[in-house]
Amino acid sequence: MDRDIDCLRSIPISALEHHAYCPRQAALIHLDAYFESNIDTVRGDLAHAAVDRIGAGTDRRGQRVWQSLPVWSDSLGLHGVCDTVRFYSDRPTPMEHKSGAYRPGGPADLQVAAQVLCLREMFSVPVPCGVVFSGRDRRRHDVVVDDDLRERVIETTRAVRELLEEQHLPKAVNDARCRRCSLRPGCLPEAPSVAPAQLFMPRSEGSLDD
């Protein structure tokens, strides 16, 4: 067990993905319970709808498959739900379904790596990798969970826990990430750079991203 991470408040794995995208996004969702939908979140919901069935079965190759499998790690203080877990020779491999493009090293890697670490602990078997299925290219992308990625999961979990315990809302990043972020209407990332009165002025249609 790692130092300083025993007896911990359990963190939802989804918060790691949100934090990796933008720490303020993680705080808005997991501290303030603020959420908005946009076209990307609706696409994501539709992609998950196809796999959001609880239960077990076998696939065309006769391999065992669990859908919506709850996972957790007491040693890391993490919990979540895997979209799909396939058992190859009794070794579980989680697959996370994403509607958008796959970005190597991006937030989805962190999410599926956290699932891998949970499964290693739950089943006490080697789980070398997870998979991100991208709806954009309709391909599976293997995510090998090595020591570096494991360390990123631990560090991000620690950062999210600190953020939740200190109830701290990080500053807005106010960069390209905000253009596709569904929380923009309530986050107001541009607020520090414009006079407060301007926030409530009508904008020309061309300046609207939403």
Ligand code: SF4
């Ligand atoms: S709008 Fe920008 S700063 Fe606000 S949560 Fe989204 S990405 Fe983060």
